[in-house]
Amino acid sequence: xxxxxxxxxxxxxxxxxxxxxxxxxxxxxxxxxGNGYASGxxxxxxxxxxxxxxxxxxxxxxxxxxxxxxxxRRDNDLPRxxxxxxxxxxxxxxxxxxxxxxxxxxxxxxxxxPNHTMEQLCLVVKKLREEYGFHGYIHVKGIPRADxxxxxxxxxxxxxxSFNIExxxxxxxxxxxxxxxxxxxxxxxxxxxxxxxxxxxxKRKGHFLPAGQTTQxxxxxxxxxxxxxxxxxxxLYRKNGLKRVYYSSYVPVLHDALLPEVAGGALREHRLYxxxxxxxFYGFDAEELLPPDEDLSLEFDPKCAWxxxxxxxxxxxxxxxxxxxxxxxxxxxxxxxxxxxxxRRYTRLTFEHxxxxxxxxxxxxxxxxxxxxxxxxxxxxxxxxxxxQEAHANATQLDLFSMNETALSALTGEL
Amino acid sequence: xxxxxxxxxxxxxxxxxxxxxDSDPFLTSGNKxxxxxxxxxxxxxxxxxxxxxxxxxxxxxxxxxxxxxxxxRSGDVGKDNVALxxxxxxxxxxxxxxxxxxxDAVLAxxxxxxxxxxEIHRFHGFVRFLGTASGALYAPISPDNDICDLLVPxxxxxxxxxxxxxxxxxxxxxxxxxxxxxxxxxxxEAEVVLAxxxTAWQRLxxxxxxxVNIPSRERLKQMRGYMPVRYWKFMPEKRxxxxxxxxxxxxxxxx
Numbered sequence: 001x002x003x004x005x006x007x008x009x010x011x012x013x014x015x016x017x018x019x020x021x022x023x024x025x026x027x028x029x030x031x032x033x034g035n036g037y038a039s040g041x042x043x044x045x046x047x048x049x050x051x052x053x054x055x056x057x058x059x060x061x062x063x064x065x066x067x068x069x070x071x072x073r074r075d076n077d078l079p080r081x082x083x084x085x086x087x088x089x090x091x092x093x094x095x096x097x098x099x100x101x102x103x104x105x106x107x108x109x110x111x112x113x114p115n116h117t118m119e120q121l122c123l124v125v126k127k128l129r130e131e132y133g134f135h136g137y138i139h140v141k142g143i144p145r146a147d148x149x150x151x152x153x154x155x156x157x158x159x160x161x162s163f164n165i166e167x168x169x170x171x172x173x174x175x176x177x178x179x180x181x182x183x184x185x186x187x188x189x190x191x192x193x194x195x196x197x198x199x200x201x202x203k204r205k206g207h208f209l210p211a212g213q214t215t216q217x218x219x220x221x222x223x224x225x226x227x228x229x230x231x232x233x234x235x236l237y238r239k240n241g242l243k244r245v246y247y248s249s250y251v252p253v254l255h256d257a258l259l260p261e262v263a264g265g266a267l268r269e270h271r272l273y274x275x276x277x278x279x280x281f282y283g284f285d286a287e288e289l290l291p292p293d294e295d296l297s298l299e300f301d302p303k304c305a306w307x308x309x310x311x312x313x314x315x316x317x318x319x320x321x322x323x324x325x326x327x328x329x330x331x332x333x334x335x336x337x338x339x340x341x342x343x344r345r346y347t348r349l350t351f352e353h354x355x356x357x358x359x360x361x362x363x364x365x366x367x368x369x370x371x372x373x374x375x376x377x378x379x380x381x382x383x384x385x386x387x388x389q390e391a392h393a394n395a396t397q398l399d400l401f402s403m404n405e406t407a408l409s410a411l412t413g414e415l
Numbered sequence: 416x417x418x419x420x421x422x423x424x425x426x427x428x429x430x431x432x433x434x435x436x437d438s439d440p441f442l443t444s445g446n447k448x449x450x451x452x453x454x455x456x457x458x459x460x461x462x463x464x465x466x467x468x469x470x471x472x473x474x475x476x477x478x479x480x481x482x483x484x485x486x487x488r489s490g491d492v493g494k495d496n497v498a499l500x501x502x503x504x505x506x507x508x509x510x511x512x513x514x515x516x517x518x519d520a521v522l523a524x525x526x527x528x529x530x531x532x533x534e535i536h537r538f539h540g541f542v543r544f545l546g547t548a549s550g551a552l553y554a555p556i557s558p559d560n561d562i563c564d565l566l567v568p569x570x571x572x573x574x575x576x577x578x579x580x581x582x583x584x585x586x587x588x589x590x591x592x593x594x595x596x597x598x599x600x601x602x603x604e605a606e607v608v609l610a611x612x613x614t615a616w617q618r619l620x621x622x623x624x625x626x627v628n629i630p631s632r633e634r635l636k637q638m639r640g641y642m643p644v645r646y647w648k649f650m651p652e653k654r655x656x657x658x659x660x661x662x663x664x665x666x667x668x669x670x
Contacts, residue, residue: 001615004622011626035573042641043540044652046628049637053540056627091619097552097574098544100620136573251631266632343516353517 002087009081013061013072014107017164017216018248022053022102022137024211025159032133034096034103036159036210041102054105054139055095059083059120063109067166067177068256069221072109076254082111085124089132096136103137103159104128110143118146118154125157137211142192144184151188152195160211160243163188165236168229172222175258189213189240216246219269221259226268227292230275234286237279247272271296278302281334282327299387304330307367308383314367315374318354319344331363351375417441417449420458420495424483427495428465428472430458431502442495472502476511485528490559497523531560538562539569541646544579546610552579553607555649564590567597580605617651624652 023040042051058072060082066074088106095101106124111117121140128134140154142163155161163185167173170182192213199208215236219229233245249269252261275296278284282303289302297305307314307330316325318340326337336359343349343357351370354361363386366376377385416437420426422444433456434440441447449455472479479502486498500520504512515521544552552574556563563583567590570579575594582589582605589602647653 001612002619004619007619008622008626011623015627015629029572029575033574033577037539039536041536041540044624044650045638045642046624047635047638048629048632049634049641050629051641052624052627055623094546094616095620095623097577098546098616098620099540099542099554099570102540251629263631339516342514346515347517349517356519356522357516 002083002091005079006081006083006087007057007091009079010058010061010083011056013078013109014056014058014105016071016248016251016253017056017105017107017141018050018246019105019139019162019214019216019244020051020053020056021214021244022139024243025137027135027137027159027207027210029135032135033093034134034136036135036137037102043099043101052100053102054137055092055101055103056105057083057088057091057107059088059106059108059124060111060117061109062111064112065110065177065179067179068258069166069176069218069250069254071253073254085120085127088124089128089134092128092134092136093132096134103139105139105141107141108143114143114145115147115150118143118150122150122154122157125154129157139211142188144180144188146188148188148191151192155192155195155209156206158209159207160214161192161209162214162216165215165217165232165245167222168217168219168224168232169222172224176222185215186240189215189236189242193241212241212243214242214244214246216248218250219247219272220250220263220265225293226272226275226296227286227290227294229272230279230286230289231292233276234279245276247276265298267298268296271298271302275302283324284328301330303328304363304386308386311379315369315376316367317369317372318349319371321368329364329367331360331367336360416454416456417443417447418456418458419447420444421460422487422495423460424480424487425462425465426458426460427483427487427498428468429461431499431506432461432464432468433458434499435503435506440499442499444495445492472505475505475509476513478511478513479505482513482524482528485531486524488561488565489527489531490561491527491530494527497527500524531562534558534560535562535565537646538566541642541650542566542570542581543649543651545607546613546616548608548610550577550610552577553582553605554579555582555584555605557585557645557648558583559645561586563588564597564599566590567592571597621652621654 021040023038025036026038027036029035040053042053044052046052061072061078062080062082063072063074072078092104096103106121108117108121121143125138125140128138138158139160139162140158142151142161144163165185166177166180173180173182192209196208217229236242236245247269249263249266250260251263252259275289278289279286289306290296296302300308307328316329318326323337323341326332326340327334339357340349340359343353348371351373354370366382376382416434418430418434418440420430420442430442434442469480483498483502486494486501501524504518504520512518512521516525538556538558542554542556544554547553563581566581571592578592578594580589580591582602587601587603588599590597590599
């Protein structure tokens with residue numbers, strides 16, 4: 001059994017990685033313990049509001065790199081630990097059996113060399129699959145600059161792999177993570193994608209990353225605008241076939257002249273995720289949402305902002321509008337849009353119906369008509385009405401030293 | 416008229432037939448405050464009638480019995496009437512009504528079914544097994560809806576070689592998987608002898624839970640929204656670190 005100190009150190013070092021999902025794999029149980037759960041499953045939630053789905057742990061936090069933003073960088077005075085393969089495997093098996101976790105998220109600091117680290121990660125997952133008979137979900141972090149042969153070998157045992165982009169542009173990478181470059185991060189992603197396609201085409205036995213690849217980047221540690229970040233994500237989804245891009249708003253855990261001292265706003269991160277969803281599930285293009293040198297509006301959610309600047313498309317009639325258009329109405333989500341499409345086959349929908357179907361009308365009512373009726377405000381008043389609601393929702397009791405956005409707007413007299 | 420029935424599928428189908436011509440039926444499997452002069456009927460299950468009406472309903476909608484089973488498992492007090500209205504509509508329309516979301520009866524049934532299904536999904540994550548001395552796993556739960564046997568297939572597929580018991584403490588029954596078969600049994604209180612290392616694993620899990628949290632980004636409301644407090648009772652990670660006896664290593668057991 002792994003000792004508490006090692007577990008604590010290795011978890012503390014892994015927790016800033018935001019990837020959490022356990023979805024997308026349909027791996028079956030083949031005589032051991034565990035299987036995939038295609039929709040994913042959250043097992044617990046921590047006080048920071050994040051879910052625990054996978055056992056998120058580093059194999060070692062002893063790093064040879066010195067990335068400025070990273071807690072585990074070489075210069076940082078931090079207790080170091082390295083776990084053995086059996087420690088990790090035993091932990092996964094017993095946690096999984098008790099239904100604490102859905103699987104393993106294994107990452108590592110670059111220990112000794114990239115190849116050595118990747119080899120160690122590969123050994124752990126191989127052991128877990130073959131010796132311990134574990135068929136649950138495994139997410140392995142790819143180590144930049146590791147040999148592709150080892151990465152591909154690891155992919156045979158993992159459900160998902162991810163290479164972190166870390167920062168949204170090459171110049172920031174150079175500044176803050178000088179040992180990594182764009183090539184070492186993007187190239188393995190493309191190679192893995194190609195390898196997966198070959199694996200599928202040749203109908204080889206076994207699995208090769210059934211849940212695909214993801215990546216994550218830190219937002220707010222470097223000066224990139226949301227517009228360029230979203231274009232980058234869009235490229236990753238469409239060209240590299242990634243399943244998810246995670247954004248993590250910068251948390252200042254270290255001090256460095258090159259890093260900002262304040263945390264990136266949670267609201268900005270939230271807006272990025274909203275826009276990300278629009279790219280993946282609502283048929284939007286990044287180009288439609290905003291120009292590359294602009295940030296997303298904090299005042300309105302991205303869909304609302306888009307609709308407000310495209311009032312020529314609205315209002316739409318819910319009984320007639322195609323699904324793609326319903327999806328573009330602020331406040332109507334994928335589920336509501338589908339339910340509207342199903343329900344209107346049987347009856348002419350009115351606002352009363354929509355309300356009972358729990359379609360959120362707070363924003364939507366300004367952009368739709370139901371059976372010809374319109375309950376929204378005049379076009380020039382909508383912007384003001386919606387932003388007033390937003391401001392109210394974000395209002396918090398201030399104290400003398402609070403430094404959030406609302407406090408700032410109070411100082412500038414904007415509030 | 417008020418119809419009392421025993422909550423089973425067959426009795427429900429009998430009641431559906433009996434009350435069909437009634438313009439304002441009220442169906443309940445629980446207690447109901449009666450108003451003076453109110454007519455009441457106690458539904459006695461008629462197997463033949465139930466079978467006939469089931470076949471007829473299935474000819475309208477082949478999945479409707481699954482809906483019925485789900486609604487009757489709901490912990491909601493109004494579930495009987497929700498099911499009644501839904502099946503009266505089905506009988507009237509003679510075709511699947513599931514997507515007729517303009518109808519109040521369908522919306523109510525849809526919401527009820529959604530809630531039960533969602534709780535099952537949640538419990539796939541929130542069930543916490545305890546290792547016992549015999550090697551079997553034991554999980555006490557107290558869900559809102561009667562779902563303990565519906566949780567079994569999920570865990571059985573994952574751990575086909577480990578016998579386990581999922582004990583609904585509130586409804587005093589347990590779903591048991593003995594390594595081969597699954598069955599449902601009434602169970603008031605379980606006597607559980609914990610495995611020697613159970614406490615140590617729980618401790619490790621709590622350590623993990625505490626260390627993976629980022630304290631500077633505290634969002635308690637969000638946590639409670641995703642994982643309501645009523646589910647915390649049997650989760651080692653949500654138990655206060657020191658319990659009543661001051662024994663911080665005490666394992667979690669149903670009270």
